[in-house]
Structure formats: C-alpha cells, structure tokens
Amino acid sequence: SYQIEGGQESDRGTAIWDSFAATPGNVKNAxxxxxxxxxxxxxxxxxDLVRDAGFDAYRFSFAWPRLIPDGTGAASDxxxxxxxxxxxxxLERGLKPFATLYHWDLP
Known part of the structure; x- marks a missing residue:
C-alpha cells in the first residue's frame, strides 16, 4: 500500500516507511x-484501467497506518x-479482490 496509495495526509498515521524515507541518505533523491x-x-x-485491460482480479494491500493510525486501539472509521x-x-467491476494483509506497512 505504501508504494501505491499515497494519501499520507488523509486519514492515516505515520508508517515505519515514512520514518525511514524521511531519514537523509536512506532513499535515493529523498x-x-x-x-x-x-x-x-x-x-x-x-x-477501470484494470478491468478494461481484461483482468478479472486485483491484489491490494491494507495500510495498517490507515486502519489503525495510532498503532493500537480501535480501527479508524x-x-x-x-x-x-x-x-x-x-466487485462492481467484476474484479476479484485479493488482499495482502501485511506488506511492510505498519504504524
């Protein structure tokens, strides 16, 4: 989710990758x-692009900092x-959802 979602300012806590990427020298071009x-x-x-390309499934990851922004407690509405x-x-587009529960994105 970190590599694709963005939306860091919207309804999301800080992820471990936010901290890593903010450290000078860790990521090329910062x-x-x-x-x-x-x-x-x-x-x-x-x-729409996925469907129009003829695919019938889509894999995505949950961003845990979006679901549990503080890292503990109840899920964020x-x-x-x-x-x-x-x-x-x-589902409306006939795509089967395949969820990745963890892909290096934690609060």
Whole structure:
C-alpha cells in the first residue's frame, strides 16, 4: 500500500516507511510515498484501467497506518470506509479482490 496509495495526509498515521524515507541518505533523491501513485484518490480510475485491460482480479494491500493510525486501539472509521469503497469498487467491476494483509506497512 505504501508504494501505491499515497494519501499520507488523509486519514492515516505515520508508517515505519515514512520514518525511514524521511531519514537523509536512506532513499535515493529523498523520494517518499507521500503521494506515490495517488491510488488513495484515483482508485476508481485505476480499477477501470484494470478491468478494461481484461483482468478479472486485483491484489491490494491494507495500510495498517490507515486502519489503525495510532498503532493500537480501535480501527479508524475513515480507514475502514476507504477499504470498503475500494473492495466494493472491485466487485462492481467484476474484479476479484485479493488482499495482502501485511506488506511492510505498519504504524
């Protein structure tokens, strides 16, 4: 999710990768995932492209900093709502959702 979602300013806590990328010298050109591919905002268009390319499935990852921004406690309603909309969008387009539960993105 870090590599594609972006949306760092929207309904999301700090991820371990945010801290790593913010440390000078860790990442070439000081690039970060702040915007990434902006999938957080562009997911409807992205899913249309996947469907129109003839695929019938889409793999995505949960950003735990979006679901549990503080790293502990209850899930964030905006985070849950985002993934609910994303999964519903896949199903509406005939795409089978394949969720990755952990891909190096923790609060």
């Amino acid at each position: 690039d970060t995932g702040r915007n990434a591919c902006d999938h957080y905002n562009l997911w409807p268009t992205d899913l 905006p985070g849950v709502d985002y993934y609910d909309r994303l999964i519903d969008g896949m």
